[in-house]
Amino acid sequence: xxxxxxxxxxxxxxxxxxxxxxxxxxxxxxxxxxxxxxDPGPSGEVYAEAMATRAVIAxxxxxxxxxxxxxxxxxxxxIFVLTHDVPDDPPPGSVRYVTDVRECAAQARAAAGEGDxxxxxxxxxxxxxxxxxxxxxxxHVVPVLLGQGxxxxxxxxxxxxxxxxxxxxxxxxxxxxxxQVMHLRYRVRGxxx
Numbered sequence: 001x002x003x004x005x006x007x008x009x010x011x012x013x014x015x016x017x018x019x020x021x022x023x024x025x026x027x028x029x030x031x032x033x034x035x036x037x038x039d040p041g042p043s044g045e046v047y048a049e050a051m052a053t054r055a056v057i058a059x060x061x062x063x064x065x066x067x068x069x070x071x072x073x074x075x076x077x078x079i080f081v082l083t084h085d086v087p088d089d090p091p092p093g094s095v096r097y098v099t100d101v102r103e104c105a106a107q108a109r110a111a112a113g114e115g116d117x118x119x120x121x122x123x124x125x126x127x128x129x130x131x132x133x134x135x136x137x138x139x140h141v142v143p144v145l146l147g148q149g150x151x152x153x154x155x156x157x158x159x160x161x162x163x164x165x166x167x168x169x170x171x172x173x174x175x176x177x178x179x180q181v182m183h184l185r186y187r188v189r190g191x192x193x
Contacts, residue, residue: 003118003140029142030142033180055078056118071091130157
């Protein structure tokens with residue numbers, strides 16, 4: 001299941017993202033809802049579900065920009081980094097580099113057992129979706145238009161993918177616009193031709 005926070009216009013990072021600004025200009029605005037992760041409401045519920053996943057798949061760029069999560073995303077779960085090139089340095093903690101998208105998905109599913117696998121990163125999500133290996137998308141949509149940056153679905157082939165909305169959670173009405181978010185979960189039904 002992809003867990004991804006995005007702006008209403010589809011950006012997951014602002015412009016000029018990189019090692020010194022992992023979320024780009026204005027991109028941190030997308031994560032203010034995480035201040036509510038300990039609340040009993042929708043944001044807390046979604047955060048708890050994410051932290052209950054039993055394996056993580058991340059794209060190499062996302063993994064690097066996140067400081068490699070110091071080798072532990074959460075609770076020591078295995079982290080599978082989808083990459084074109086395996087670095088020479090041994091990976092830290094429970095990290096494994098994988099170059100084949102289907103093999104990466106198979107290893108993560110095996111490691112998770114009966115639990116869910118969390119997917120991070122636009123490139124990893126697109127690769128898994130193209131390979132038919134992404135089952136669900138959990139999108140945290142923040143009511144802001146970034147206007148530019150890195151989009152979640154920029155490099156998909158020009159063929160429709162059918163999605164089924166299986167859950168919609170919204171934060172209660174609030175004066176605090178910085179923390180409003182809509183959590184949408186979609187099941188991937190398949191490609192249409």
